[in-house]
Amino acid sequence: MEQGAGSRERRTRGLYTPRAVHVHCCGSGVPQRVGGVPVEAVREEWLVEDRWWTPTPLRRRYLELILASGRCTVVFCDLAGGRWYEQR
Amino acid sequence: MGEGERREILTEPAALSPEPGREQSVGEVSGAAEAFGVRAGMSLSEALGRCPRLALIPPDPGRAAAEWERIVRALEGIGAEVESTRAGEAFFAVDGLRTLWGPRREDVLTKAARAIGRSARLAGAPNRFCAFAAASATRPRRGRRPLTVPPGGERDFLFPLSASLLDGRLRVDGGDGEGGRLVATLERLGVKTLGELAGLPRIAVADRFGALGLRAHDLASGIDTPLRPRRPHEELIQAIGLPEAAYGTQLERALELLIERLVADPRRNGRAIRSLRLEARLAGGGSWTAEAALRSASSSPERLRLALGPKLGGLAAPATTLALRALELAASGGIQPELADDPAAGRARRLAEAVRQVRAAAGRDSVLRVLDVDPESRIPERWATLAPVNEG
Numbered sequence: 001m002e003q004g005a006g007s008r009e010r011r012t013r014g015l016y017t018p019r020a021v022h023v024h025c026c027g028s029g030v031p032q033r034v035g036g037v038p039v040e041a042v043r044e045e046w047l048v049e050d051r052w053w054t055p056t057p058l059r060r061r062y063l064e065l066i067l068a069s070g071r072c073t074v075v076f077c078d079l080a081g082g083r084w085y086e087q088r
Numbered sequence: 089m090g091e092g093e094r095r096e097i098l099t100e101p102a103a104l105s106p107e108p109g110r111e112q113s114v115g116e117v118s119g120a121a122e123a124f125g126v127r128a129g130m131s132l133s134e135a136l137g138r139c140p141r142l143a144l145i146p147p148d149p150g151r152a153a154a155e156w157e158r159i160v161r162a163l164e165g166i167g168a169e170v171e172s173t174r175a176g177e178a179f180f181a182v183d184g185l186r187t188l189w190g191p192r193r194e195d196v197l198t199k200a201a202r203a204i205g206r207s208a209r210l211a212g213a214p215n216r217f218c219a220f221a222a223a224s225a226t227r228p229r230r231g232r233r234p235l236t237v238p239p240g241g242e243r244d245f246l247f248p249l250s251a252s253l254l255d256g257r258l259r260v261d262g263g264d265g266e267g268g269r270l271v272a273t274l275e276r277l278g279v280k281t282l283g284e285l286a287g288l289p290r291i292a293v294a295d296r297f298g299a300l301g302l303r304a305h306d307l308a309s310g311i312d313t314p315l316r317p318r319r320p321h322e323e324l325i326q327a328i329g330l331p332e333a334a335y336g337t338q339l340e341r342a343l344e345l346l347i348e349r350l351v352a353d354p355r356r357n358g359r360a361i362r363s364l365r366l367e368a369r370l371a372g373g374g375s376w377t378a379e380a381a382l383r384s385a386s387s388s389p390e391r392l393r394l395a396l397g398p399k400l401g402g403l404a405a406p407a408t409t410l411a412l413r414a415l416e417l418a419a420s421g422g423i424q425p426e427l428a429d430d431p432a433a434g435r436a437r438r439l440a441e442a443v444r445q446v447r448a449a450a451g452r453d454s455v456l457r458v459l460d461v462d463p464e465s466r467i468p469e470r471w472a473t474l475a476p477v478n479e480g
Contacts, residue, residue: 012136012142012143012144012459012473012474012475013456013473013474013475014469014473014474015458015469015471015472015473015474016468016469016471016472017469018469048466048467050465050466050467058467060467074468087468087469088468
């Protein structure tokens, strides 16, 4: 095995890692479009606060959305940075 | 694994990944991983939480067992009667060897360290648990004398040590998990050291924790069961001298003879052969070896010949001596072939072959397995991870 290749192959790979997505919201903060696709309905909304005991606490506002294309997707807003991500 | 690759693994945070179907906790960890607070036996989610760039190495139990067998044999080679119930851990009575390698106990341990031939934690003590605790407290250093606890000194040595040493040492009815829970309960109750546990009334410990608690109380008090050494294995080897350097069909005939002798060897004691090594001394000097592993252990001369015959084609020069060594034997008792194929075993075989073929076509990293990290987490990216997988 080549030097350096071993560690790269052995490294674990994350699953369900969040991907940045462009979300357009209305004034009340409810998403209107996700990646350019209009939102049909908000199925569920919840807040996750975790790892508050570490130097990198996590605060996310999750939304499960039905898009106009018929796809069901989960997005969240990172409340620390204000950016939106798609997950799952 | 090459020396360079091994060094690379040991210098970066790495741990043995959990075996499929087993508890989701990491195995042995490298020093770099220890620096991040990762410990052997820690849950996978906690280990990855402490060290996100932890490399997970797929365990290779077969190879580890072979290497461990070499070490145990090396200890038996100096006359030690070895008890070893898990790889990486061996106990033997030192006093009987003092006349050979002593006079001091440290001399015997130094001899054992030389026999092992690689870095190891060695310590001497009046019983198994005390020796384990002493060895855990030492770091292998070249030239450093092994730590020994004198007879009668076990309580003084054990009492200040953490009760967490009992974790994994309380095997009752074949299970280790209860020991971990007992240690956690003791810590919650404020019993942090072995001395504090030993100081508790024995009847109260029995009432609260039952047989497991009594065993823990004994160990903490410096009382352990006697060693149960294994019976040293006999090496099965048959050799034949070839007066005129032999080649081709002559060698095939010699191989048939060796197989017949090996199968008829009374030391085999009815056990089937799992793997063999063919060794030859060449007429022009030098030697040659080839190993063959059988798909299932067998003592049929025909099957052994089919496995070994093609290996002779790799012989580069005429041989003056040919030897056949049984490397691994199956457990005692007859081999009972299945009347019908086990569908589950067949599926596992086909799956292993598929993994090998995908890897051959698309690279080593093309087949990974999903490891549950923290399925209860509220953060989806912590639910699972992809890790390398060993070929069938």
